[in-house]
Each structure stands twice: as structure tokens, then as C-alpha cells.
Amino acid sequence: MGQRQAKPNPAAGHARATTPTPTPTPTRQEQRSGPETEGRRGRGAAAEAMDTFFLSHGSPTLSIDDTIPARQFFKSWLPAGGGGAEPPRAILVVSGHWETATPTVNVIRGNNDTIHDFYGFPKPMYQLKYPAPGAPDVAMKTKQLLEQNGFGPVKEDHSRGLDHGAWVPLMLMYPEANVPVCQLSLQAGRDGAYHYELGKALAPLRGDGVLILGSGSATHNLRRMGPDGTPVPRWAAEFDGWMQEALLGGRHDDVKRCEEKAPHGRVAHPSPDHLYPLHVALGAAGEAAKAELIHHSWTNATLSYASYRFTTAADS
Template sequence: MGQRQSQAKKPNTRATTPTPITRRDQQQQEGSGLEFETERRMDTFFVSHGSPTLSIDETIPARHFFESWLPAAVAGAEPPRAILVVSGHWETAAPTVNVIRGSNGTIYDFYGFPKPMYQLKYPAPGAPDLAMKTKSLLEQAGFGPVKEDHTRGLDHGAWVPLMLMYPDANVPVCQLSLQTGRDGAYHYELGRALAPLRDDGVLVLGSGSATHNLRRMGPDGTPTPPWATEFDAWLRDALLAGGRHGEVKRWEEAAPHGRTAHPSPDHFLPLHVALGAAGEDARAELIHSSWTNASLSYSSFRFTPATAAKN
């Protein structure tokens, strides 16, 4: 993808050690109606994961943002109980969750990159209880039948940012697929169905890119083209200035250069899920902004539920 390369480096471990859901906890939860112990209400997030070389290239500005996630307590002083990731790299006809008992596998769904990238592992525990609760919530909201995948691990849209955000790989992770044949409004409503997870201490994380046109990238250091800056500015304004959720749902017609910024919606729809999961009138906050490859925006957002925002 024309990104700078550097030598592979194992992520640093940190002194803070999250307490994951144990296998015994999972079995108890699965046998008791999939109930979680409520810890705190979580914000939801959309992060731009950019190029897979984020995993090894320390010169990418966004890498430092992801590495600061735990020290800066971006998602709270304590790690989440579990993480539900909606990535731009898993598309299915019907909503699907990966139900993994044991450790998640690491999927290398990219080609032509430096060999050290294919040696990286992110063996985060699976979250079968979260997967089944996600399935239940979606089916109750009319999004069923929701399928189960018992073999699929984490694609690079999930494990690349997570290996920097939670480098100890000890927070349980579940993935939910996208339906790229459906629009932003559909994924926003899908996110709304997942809102109860926030009260269970679950981090709902959309992982994509604020702009994503691989054919129109350029060398680092070259000016960002107007179509990219204008789309990125529209997104910030729609989210931050007016909370124009309806406009974001209709981004193809409402945004300037929408189809240029996203020839395929796969990397933008995770934002709709995260935004919907925060609920109506959620407050948006820009938590990172940077560019690589001239036109690849790493703009990332936090969505705080309205009730929490008032407190």
C-alpha cells in the first residue's frame, strides 16, 4: 500500500493487568441466561485502523495514538469486560458472530507486506458469552437469524489496532460481521440494538477508516487531495457540530465526494454501528486525527451516550 516499512517489534507489555472473564465465568454466564455482571456504562468508539503496516511501522502517527489507549484511559481507567469489534474486513450476507471458546486465531487477510507481519499473533480470548448475547439482542430487534461462526479468528481490522490498544491480549474479543449490501441506516439501527451491551462493561468498537480509496492514495508527504479533506471535514462537522445522525446515515448523498472517499462502504459502516450503539443525541468527540498515503484519514471518534454526557 506504499507505506513506510520498519522492523517488526513486539508490543510492550504494561503493568496494568486487566481481569478478563474466566472460562468458569463464561460457563456460569452461558448457563444463566447470558447475564453479565454490570460494571459501568461504556462509551462506544470508531477508530480508523488504516494500513496493516500500523502493526510494525512506528513512524505512522496513529500508532502512537493506539499505544496511548491504556495509559491515557481513553475508554476508561479500567479495561473493558469484553470487546465487540465490527471491522471493515468481515462481510457476510446475514449478521454473523464468531463464537470462539479458547483463543482467537490471527487472520492475515492481506498480501505483499513484510514477512514479520505474518509472524505477529494476537491470541485474545474468545468471548462466546458476548457472542451469544449479541446474537440474542439482534434477533430480538428483528435482525435475525444471526449466524454463528465457530472457527473464524480476528481479521487485521480487529487485531492490528487491538494489539496496540490492549497489548497483553487478555481482554475477551468477539467479532460481528457487516452487510455491505445494506446502507448506513441499517447499520445504525443494528448498533442501536446492541446498546444494552454498554451497560455490561462491553466496549463496542467500530474499526474502519474515515476515508478509504486505495486506488487514489499517494506518497507520504504529498498534499492531501481536496476530495479527502472535504469529506473528512464534513464527517467531523456532522458528528461534532450538530450531531446530524440522519445526515451521516445518508452519507452517500449528503457528504461531499462520498463515493470517492468510500468506493465501497465496508470501512465506513463500522462507524454507523458504533454511533447507533451510543444512542440518539450521543455526544461525539474527535480523539485522533492524522493522515498517511496522502489521502488515508485516521480520524477516530468517541461516542458518549446522552445520559452520560449530561452527568
């Protein structure tokens, strides 16, 4: 299907990506952030596997706008050890902005190009570059793992760079752009359970020092966004709260079917592309993974930046 671009209004705009056969509640405006706590999974010991993460990247203006609360969360990532005590060996990003008919990895030998896949934003945003080196070895290992688990054939793309679902958060998290990065596409015609199982197939990468990041949005209805400072509408708050409770409660089967099980699922996500990165990251952490809410804030009234860490219970 290839990459698709959404056509949002300029104030909010940013682009859009069946199981396989083989205590007091913190305020919703800003809950505690994981990188403000200790990073628990680094590369210090070979036996330790990396945690996986779902990050809500929100609007592309995250790249330049210091008034967005989540921007400080992403900027704190490296100094606070959000992904571990040391930078990962490489990063695999599953973004809501790359959809294909079958799984595809970008195999880049050299530096990644920066894709400005959004409309109607300030000119300086189109001049931003994030030339992180490619991670062809990780891309090929990703392909191998998926094909071994019945997700093949997996295609290779030797020219596609990083979409803004990858480079916008990464330029804040790893600003020196010195960690190799590759991407894996989504399949919009499949369901959450499919992407959860796809994530499970990727679990061995965690033991290789590869940080698996799902980059999407906890809520993603561009047509219902509003001015900052206005109250979060009921549909957004209830979906976001349900997802938090389901993840923290370990209800993975419910999460796989959240579009049907959660209140206002089809309103919060008219298209599932920004949900599926969550399923991949959760699946990669395993059946007994424990979820932790590491950041929570809102912009544009309806856009939740809820982000989660997934830790395999055996690693705890």
C-alpha cells in the first residue's frame, strides 16, 4: 500500500500506516514520566533484554514547539536513561506513518534520509534533518525473524528514509543521531492481534541490544482536534483511560481488540494506523509483559501523548 499522507488542517496536521495462520489517579494533563525515573534496561549485561516502548509522537510540531509538554519528556530520555543506562546498539521503529501490503524493512547502508511527510507547517520544520545511520543488519535480522514465524515474504526497501513518526521523537531522544535506525512497516488491512503476534516474533532483537519503539498516538482523530487549553472531551478521556487500565492490568486480549472493546474506539481511532505500533511493542515484550505509563499529557484538546514502557516479567 505504501506510505500514506493525511490531509489535516494546518493547526493539527500530520501524516498517517486477523492473526496470521502459521491508588489515587494522577491528573491526566501530566502523569509521571519513566525517563524521569531510572532506566532499567540497558546493555550492561548480556543476559538483559531491552524493554520495549510505545511512544505517542503527536503533532510534527513536537520538533520545534517547546510549549508541547511531551517535548520535555522526549528530551529527558537520554540523560535520564529512559531506554537504559547506555544507548542501544540500534533502534527498530514501527511507525504509524508507514503502511504496506506485506511487512517491509528499510535496509539502508549509509545515513537515513529525513522524510517530511506532513502539510502546512512552518518552513523551518522542512529544513530539519535527522541523518541517523541505517541499521541494515537489524533490518535483515528483522526480516529473518518474521519469515521464520510465518510473516513472509518480507520485502526490503533500499531507499526509504525515516518518516516523522521516527525522526521527530528520535531527534529529541538521541539528538546526536549516532544510533543506527531502521523501520518496519505496518499492515493496515490486518488487525491488532496480527500486529501483536508480529511483535512477538521480534522479541529476540531485545537480547541483541535493539530498542524496539512503537511510534503512534494514544488517540488519533485529526478531525476532532481543538484549541489547546480546552477540556478533553469525554470520548477521548474515556478511551485513553480504558487503554491505560487495560495495559496496566495486563489485559492483552482486550488491547488486541481495543477498537471494539474500548469505549469510543472507532472515534478515538477512525483508522488503526496509530494503534498498531502499540500492539507490536507490547507483543515484542511477551505474554507476561508488565506495562508502565511513563508519560501522559494532551494537546489540541483530543491528542493524547500517553506513552508506555513494556517490561518482560522474567527480566524484572
